[in-house]
Amino acid sequence: MNTEINICWLRRDLRLKDNAALYHALKADHPVLLLFIFDKNILEDLNDKNDARVTFIYQTLQQINAEMQKNGSGLLIKYGTPEQVWSDVLNTYKVKGVYTNHDYEPYAIERDDTLAEFLRSESIPFYTYKDQVIFEQTEIVKADGKPYTVFTPYFRQWKNKLNDFYTKPYPVEKYIKNLVQIAPLPFPTLHELGFQASEQDFPSVSFEHKLAAYEERRDYPYDNATTHLGLHLRFGTVSIRDAASAAIAAKAEKWLSELAWRDFYMMILWHFPQITTQSFKPAYDNIRWHNDPEDFEAWKNGKTGYPIVDAGMNQLNQTGYMHNRVRMIVGSFLTKHLLIDWRWGEAYFAEKLLDYEMASNIGGWQWACGCGNDAAPYFRVFNPELQAKRFDPENKYIYQWAPEYKQQKNSPPIVDHAFARERILKVFKEALK
Structure with a gap:
């Protein structure tokens, strides 16, 4: 040419x-x-x-x-x-x-x-x-120019700075005539790329109709009240500016804050690239993990004996998706009940999640473990049974994704909650001296 x-x-x-x-x-x-x-x-x-x-x-x-x-x-x-x-x-x-x-x-x-x-x-x-965030790198920083490592003050400034300039779409269509005029180019098959076509269903790109109920019902996994927009934001099939504009129009403050969390974690990854392999709080790399391979296999395959954990892992394995609340529960369970290194869980999510996005995934795992910036404290140990009672009171989500519990054919718990809580507190305390 x-x-x-x-x-x-x-x-x-x-x-x-x-x-x-x-x-x-x-x-x-x-x-x-x-x-x-x-x-x-x-x-x-x-x-x-x-x-x-x-x-x-x-x-x-x-x-x-x-x-x-x-x-x-x-x-x-x-x-x-x-x-x-x-x-x-x-x-x-x-x-x-x-x-x-x-x-x-x-x-x-x-x-x-x-x-x-x-x-x-x-x-x-x-x-x-x-293009993929509203604010990047050093656009939202503290007065001394250093990055925020706590979300709440970051979000306050993020929201104060947000205006129409940052959500205005780029009018590509006005200039589309400037594309190269060319005969159809060869388009390889998936097979030629070394892959097979998946039969997986992908979530719709439409999300606006979900915003009204998001604030009230987002934590209830059976309700399917989240937007499922993660996949589209991950690969850019939806513009972040479009997403933020829709949130503002719908006055969906909580959902807007989730978009800000995404910006926040990308900013953290950019400033602190070591978090891909190390804990944000270095002392947590002193933890003596149990890392039992059999426990890890049980967790991966939804055989822990804890209904909401098993339901979440089954949903992930079958669909490439897991509800956000359940992600926190299974993350806490792996790191705090089973004493398995958060990096093992992060790598498994990277393999399975359709919407896997490095910054948010690492941020989420370090939050659940307690080793990240602005993370849940190490002594906060989710009780999976109480979480299930609160967010899936009729077991609808559990029975959908782990029907063996309805049939009473489930595995026995692989670890006792009280024992696990006492053990993790002792191990973490020892590491963080």
């Missing part, structure tokens, strides 16, 4: 509407080609070749490609390491600029730094933009 072009690299922003990088690329001087890379470095780490997240990405890209073809363009799909792909792309196209949106995970930062250096050597500018 002899035409000079700009490339917009899609990653966690799989949409044409309200996309910061795409908007800026289309407004620049050259026609724009959209690129998506199935990153070999990421895909090779996936154990399940039927991984539903890959299917979700693939189906979304098909929809984007179809939309682009209506505009006489097409989506360039590549498979390989970013280094290999970009070398190939620059050999094929006359690239004058590369546009993309920020990503805050350690691997992504390293990948983008490497690409920036490579493009610089080729005299090609690399432009990146904020």
Whole structure:
């Protein structure tokens, strides 16, 4: 192709509407080609070749490609390491600029730094933009310029700063005619990528109708009163600005705060990247974990003998989703009842959750364990039976996902609650001296 072009690299922003990088690329001087890379470095780490997240990405890209073809363009799909792909792309196209949106995970930062250096050597500018959060990095900080590590004062400033400027959508549609006009490009099959199509159902992108009941019913897992928007925010099939605008319009304060928690955890990960492998509070890395493999298998497979824990794990294993309240319960149970390292649980969630998002997942696990910033204190040990009575009083959620309890064919409890509580307090106290 002899035409000079700009490339917009899609990653966690799989949409044409309200996309910061795409908007800026289309407004620049050259026609724009959209690129998506199935990153070999990421895909090779996936154990399940039927991984539903890959299917979700693939189906979304098909929809984007179809939309682009209506505009006489097409989506360039590549498979390989970013280094290999970009070398190939620059050999094929006359690239004058590369546009993309920020990503805050350690691997992504390293990948983008490497690409920036490579493009610089080729005299090609690399432009990146904020897109997946409302406020990022150092936009919400304390008076001394240091990051907040407690959510409440962070959210207060987050909310005070929020205005129409930060939720205004990027009008991509005004400039869509500036896409490269090109014949349909080859679109690999899932099989060619080394994956099989998953039969998993994915949640609807529609969420506004859930906001009215969210505040009152979000903690009751059987009610299905949460938005299930996590998957769409994770892969950018919904704009965070759209989500925040809907929350403001519906006066859904609690749901707005959940969006702020997401910003908060991404900011924490950016400032403290060591939390991917270490506790935010270093003393907690002195804990002498029990780490019994049989207990871990029982927890993973919903065989703990605690109904709400088993129901949650069954829901996760069968659907790739778990209700937020139940995530806290099973996280607390693994770390505090079974004395198993939070990193084991975090890794299992990373493998199973459709909406897995590193910053929020690590933040949630460290919160449940007590080792994170603004976390539940170590001596707060959820009683799974009391949690079930409070949030699933008629056992509807439990019987839906762990029907063996209704049939009284369940496993006996693998640990006594009173014993577990006494043990964890002793172990944690010893580590935190």
